Amino acid sequence: xxxxxxxxxxxxxxxxxxxxxxxxxxxxxxxxxxxxxxxxxxxxxxxxxxxxxxxxxxxxxxxxxxxxxxxxxxxxxxxxxxxxxxxxxxxxxxxxxxxxxxxxxxxxxxxxxxxxxxxxxxxxxxxxxxxxxxxxxxxxxxxxxxxxxxxxxxxxxxxxxxxxxxxxxxxxxxxxxxxxxxxxxxxxxxxxxxxxxxxxxxxxxxxxxxxxxxxxxxxxxxxxxxxxxxxxxxxxxxxxxxxxxxxxxxxxxxxxxxxxxxxxxxxxxxxxxxxxxxxxxxxxxxxxxxxxxxxxxxxxxxxxxxxxxxxxxxxxxxxxxxxxxxxxxxxxxxxxxxxxxxxxxxxxxxxxxxxxxxxxxxxxxxxxxxxxxxxxxxxxxxxxxxxxxxxxxxxxxxxxxxxxxxxxxxxxxxxxxxxxxxxxxxxxxxxxxxxxxxxxxxxxxxxxxxxxxxxxxxxxxxxxxxxx
Numbered sequence: 202x203x204x205x206x207x208x209x210x211x212x213x214x215x216x217x218x219x220x221x222x223x224x225x226x227x228x229x230x231x232x233x234x235x236x237x238x239x240x241x242x243x244x245x246x247x248x249x250x251x252x253x254x255x256x257x258x259x260x261x262x263x264x265x266x267x268x269x270x271x272x273x274x275x276x277x278x279x280x281x282x283x284x285x286x287x288x289x290x291x292x293x294x295x296x297x298x299x300x301x302x303x304x305x306x307x308x309x310x311x312x313x314x315x316x317x318x319x320x321x322x323x324x325x326x327x328x329x330x331x332x333x334x335x336x337x338x339x340x341x342x343x344x345x346x347x348x349x350x351x352x353x354x355x356x357x358x359x360x361x362x363x364x365x366x367x368x369x370x371x372x373x374x375x376x377x378x379x380x381x382x383x384x385x386x387x388x389x390x391x392x393x394x395x396x397x398x399x400x401x402x403x404x405x406x407x408x409x410x411x412x413x414x415x416x417x418x419x420x421x422x423x424x425x426x427x428x429x430x431x432x433x434x435x436x437x438x439x440x441x442x443x444x445x446x447x448x449x450x451x452x453x454x455x456x457x458x459x460x461x462x463x464x465x466x467x468x469x470x471x472x473x474x475x476x477x478x479x480x481x482x483x484x485x486x487x488x489x490x491x492x493x494x495x496x497x498x499x500x501x502x503x504x505x506x507x508x509x510x511x512x513x514x515x516x517x518x519x520x521x522x523x524x525x526x527x528x529x530x531x532x533x534x535x536x537x538x539x540x541x542x543x544x545x546x547x548x549x550x551x552x553x554x555x556x557x558x559x560x561x562x563x564x565x566x567x568x569x570x571x572x573x574x575x576x577x578x579x580x581x582x583x584x585x586x587x588x589x590x591x592x593x594x595x596x597x598x599x600x601x602x603x604x605x606x607x608x609x610x611x612x613x614x615x616x617x618x619x620x621x622x623x624x625x626x627x628x629x630x631x632x633x634x635x636x637x638x639x640x641x642x643x644x645x646x647x648x649x650x651x652x653x654x655x656x657x658x659x660x661x662x663x664x665x666x667x668x669x
């Protein structure tokens with residue numbers, strides 16, 4: 202099977218977990234306003250910069266940092282952007298960095314790259330693989346690796362920054378580059394907004410916001426699809442309180458481990474028996490933490506819950522169900538009202554909704570770069586989540602599009618698909634690999650996507666979707 206015949210299947214697999222996409226890809230017919238000659242100039246500029254970009258990527262990959270710890274990565278971003286003539290502001294929302302390049306009158310475009318890595322031990326065997334370990338707030342030591350491609354995201358943005366700085370005669374307006382912390386925690390975007398991103402740093406309100414993300418589809422694939430694309434999400438910690446004691450005398454205790462265990466099983470009935478089957482609802486328990494020793498019943502137990510949803514009423518019903526079940530179990534085991542479970546609402550994001558016209562224009566523009574066969578422009582919504590769109594803050598009229606870029610070796614991808622295995626790996630997997638050919642191509646995609654709306658003569662967009 203030819204690789205390009207698999208692209209739409211890959212896109213569906215990586216976004217919605219399906220195995221077949223009937224009808225193949227659909228290419229948008231919206232007119233692009235970036236001339237082919239400008240696309241070729243972008244390609245030439247990136248080709249000349251390819252070795253530098255690969256070195257930056259490998260360096261960031263070997264030195265990953267968890268959310269809100271991205272001091273080294275932020276330093277690289279700040280240094281590179283300052284050298285290109287961007288006005289740089291640091292420490293926004295903790296470790297966030299913003300670079301601004303003003304180039305006369307015109308629209309304002311913001312572009313985000315997330316910087317944080319995962320608490321995953323890399324198993325790729327690459328010569329530049331991460332061996333980093335870090336002590337976390339709770340005292341535990343965790344491996345750290347870029348198993349979601351944020352190292353590529355940062356590299357693409359820095360490469361695109363050089364293209365835009367070197368081709369200022371080809372565009373006009375203001376370019377705002379945002380290096381965001383803590384996307385994995387679903388906290389970083391809101392942290393930057395809460396720290397005054399659009400109110401305290403002399404930044405103009407953007408007309409457009411763009412984000413890119415890696416995916417284990419083949420290099421040469423890019424997804425630009427309008428409408429709802431990613432689910433809203435909540436991260437909730439549920440702390441059960443009990444009375445600890447000796448494991449040989451459980452009757453003298455109120456065991457929070459039992460409470461947590463019952464809660465985990467009962468939570469599943471919230472989706473199965475209270476949410477309409479037609480609605481998107483996912484409730485996952487990712488961690489249960491309690492005690493240390495075999496013969497000690499602990500005084501507390503923590504259950505870490507993750508929710509995915511599109512309808513706010515579904516979200517409310519799941520949260521209410523978690524609280525009702527947890528409180529009920531605690532009362533059943535004799536806990537007084539002032540010792541019922543504590544709930545900590547952590548990372549949160551609304552559903553991600555791409556602007557229809559912006560996605561369509563991007564699809565048409567990117568076809569000039571990767572060909573029509575490489576562009577997927579119609580995909581159903583997925584249950585993955587993001588927080589990039591929260592960077593809009595209190596500016597709902599900002600047009601937004603989120604692009605997905607294939608980074609897998611096309612031959613590895615082909616072999617995996619033909620063997621019936623689906624995608625060769627998934628995000629957050631220890632074997633997640635960004636093929637080095639994706640570094641220059643992702644940079645070109647970022648630059649073309651930016652030029653589509655900033656290039657000389659590009660018309661302003663009429664916003665068609667701004668619900669997120």
